[in-house]
Amino acid sequence: MAEQTKIGAAQLRITWDGDVPGLAQHRVSLAAFGQPLAYLLQALRRIATQMVSNAVDAEHPKSGRFANLARQLDIEIVSLEKGSGGFNALVTFAQPPEELPLFGDIPERATIELLDSIDQESKLIPRNTSVRRYLQSLPLGVHKQIYEFHENGYSKKRVEFGDMELAQLPATMPYLVELEGSVVGVGFEPGRSEVRVKAETFTQSLDANDQQVEAALQMRGTRIRVLGVHDEKRARLLRLARARDPRFKATPQAIEEHIFKRWAGVFAQLSKA
Numbered sequence: 001m002a003e004q005t006k007i008g009a010a011q012l013r014i015t016w017d018g019d020v021p022g023l024a025q026h027r028v029s030l031a032a033f034g035q036p037l038a039y040l041l042q043a044l045r046r047i048a049t050q051m052v053s054n055a056v057d058a059e060h061p062k063s064g065r066f067a068n069l070a071r072q073l074d075i076e077i078v079s080l081e082k083g084s085g086g087f088n089a090l091v092t093f094a095q096p097p098e099e100l101p102l103f104g105d106i107p108e109r110a111t112i113e114l115l116d117s118i119d120q121e122s123k124l125i126p127r128n129t130s131v132r133r134y135l136q137s138l139p140l141g142v143h144k145q146i147y148e149f150h151e152n153g154y155s156k157k158r159v160e161f162g163d164m165e166l167a168q169l170p171a172t173m174p175y176l177v178e179l180e181g182s183v184v185g186v187g188f189e190p191g192r193s194e195v196r197v198k199a200e201t202f203t204q205s206l207d208a209n210d211q212q213v214e215a216a217l218q219m220r221g222t223r224i225r226v227l228g229v230h231d232e233k234r235a236r237l238l239r240l241a242r243a244r245d246p247r248f249k250a251t252p253q254a255i256e257e258h259i260f261k262r263w264a265g266v267f268a269q270l271s272k273a
Contacts, residue, residue: 009093010107013148015086020202022086025127036137040114041075043130044091047117048073048110073110111149112157118147119159126167135166174231179204180243182223183216187198195237197226204228206237215240 022029048070078088092105120127120133122145138145149157184203185196195208195216204230208216216224219242227239248254260267 005094008272009065010091011150011152012089012091012111013081013086013150014089015081015146015148016138016142016144017085018139018141018143019138020085023141026080026082026085028080028085028087032139034140035109036134036268037075039130039134039137041073041133042129043113043117044110045071045073045127046130047113048106049140051106051109051113070106070110073107108149115147115149115157115159119161121166122159122161122164124165124167132166174229176227176238177204177227177230177235178227180223180225186213186216188213195226195240197224204235208237212237 015025016028016033020029020032022032050232052070072094074092074094075093076090078090088185091111093104093107114131117128117131118135121132126132144162147159160175179197179199180195181199181204183195186197186208187194189197189210193208193210194205194214195213196203196205206226219240223243225235225241225243225245228235228237230236
């Protein structure tokens, strides 16, 4: 069995401040911070795994082994920060020596991405689910957080913020669905303006505008193809066409016609803002 070697350690400093019991005395409570630290390590490992997966072809014979290597990242606490509730740590990576040239910089890269994600999430910008779970798990009494990736005292990346609110995502994100079927009904104002499409095993109702309703009426008795956007409660019609019609191709000419020329006036106004 190959010898395991700690390589490419990244220096990480984390500081929390607030009224969580123990912080005022410059102590870190395992009862308060044990679970958050476990989530932090999990987020770091997932970031590293994704980096390795993106770098290696899924059909590579060692792709699974490389992904498992990324899960060997660890956060080793070296010392507690004097005068604060925080600690100095090393992000370490253990892997067989023969793999060193491939992913030796993973600790540094993953640490930078971790801090970038923490920074974005603290600003209500969804970036990483695992990082968000870590931040949500921190005790309510934490009112200031500092994360610093450094090299022998020289700061390479620093994130600092106070009290925060995290982005609240809907339980189900909107998603696109394409259907083929037949128009079996429409709705008009003053009621609900909609188009009802019968697919093979179900009927879908989609909110539509007046032009879409009129187009659907003209396509009754014809097999059609529709694209709709769905959320938790409703579905909205985006595009309606005959099934036999050629699909839209995103050529440079089509993009010019459907985006830049169509919205030229809007872009002109935005450029003046």
